[in-house]
Amino acid sequence: MSKIYDSAAAALDGVLFDGMTIAAGGFGLCGIPELSIAAIRDAGTKDLTIYSNNAGVDGFGLGVLLESKQVKKMGSSYVGENKEFMRQYLGGELELEFNPQGTLAERMRAGGAGIAGFYTKTGYGTQIGEGKEVKEFHGEKYILEEGIFADLAIVKAWKADTTGNAIFRKTARNFNEPAAMCGKICVMEVEEIVEPGELDPNHIHLPGVFVHRLVQGEFEKRIEQRTVRKREEA
Template sequence: MKSFNMINKTVASVDEAISGVKSNMVLMFGGFGLCGIAENCINALSKKNIESLTCISNNAGVDDFGLGLLLKKRQIKKMISSYVGENDEFERQMLSGELEVELIPQGTLAERCRAGGSGIPAFFTPAGYGTEVQTDKEVRVFNKKKYILEHALNADFSFVKAWKGDTLGNLIYKGTARNFNPLMAMAGKTTVAEVEYLVPAGELDLNQIHTPGIFVQRIFRGGVYEKRIENRTITKS
């Protein structure tokens, strides 16, 4: 049998993974709250001299974790999110006008990322019809229901977090840490995946892969995962 030389997307370090990120770029960050965020990439970006970033992420982290780290260093010019304000610094910057914020319905955010990675420039959705979200957007009626036109989103870099990955960039997520990661992986010009377990191509069960490696340009194993829980809730026995 012929042996193949396989594509290898592994990078040696988080610094190599984020190389090329510059001021004024548009970045996507997977995750829901603090669940499934690219902790290592965010930490590394917060140490770089990069600013005026537009960040697309469902949420904006907390004061000292996740995207809150970039906010604290005033690296973010604009946030595009569905739900924010779990941190004081965010609120302060937003109310003082230092930070521009665009709030969009969560399903619209997900679909705009999916569309951006899928060659669909725009789509109609019912979410936001008749609300402030509809302002300046085209409205069309289909089957007697009203819909608004929403445009695809793309990014210079997408930072996603998966549970397992292989050297080809194939990814498997765990639990609800999947959320926006597969969609943002598709929408990045350069998609960086950080994983807890990195294995040689061929070791993952091909039936179980969530994100095909074609959407990923760089992959590395994250050093440490704090995996902070935002709202620890238990059943008292």
């Protein structure tokens, strides 16, 4: 049975429901599943809990779902580029679960590996660790973090074969790979789809067993913060 769909809307058909939990890949504006985000916005699915490294920016990435008021809760490690996020959070309209960046990635990976929880030193003795179980190993205190088991994972790859074996490009690998693993259903958008055997097995980052639906598309290449230097006079 083919995993390839004509559009993100078609790939998400029958998958979305109000109150669902979504794991979204991407790092800053690099490797974000923009086609799936747009399709979720158009579907009007609401009361979403979304785990993602960041919340996009105003008007792009997950920021469009914040603007349409479809997100109930964000689980992120960095949200500093989104004014609408700040407005909703400070106004009590949006729940926020802060995670250290490495902890968030490991929570996704753990969910994908079927691991219910793990202990980490990161966050012990801080607000992150409040209310969490503490255990001592080798004289050090660790807190218990739970794996993330999402109803849906939306991710973006650089190249994949028709079975879903995928390669992520550079920084885009950071959260796309673990996010893809922890979803009951994974919808992957990709820049190029090739036939099985065309990808070097040694270069595959994510096995196709984690990927259920594929969409090939064209994407916008945005720069999160453009910094330029004034030209020096001769």
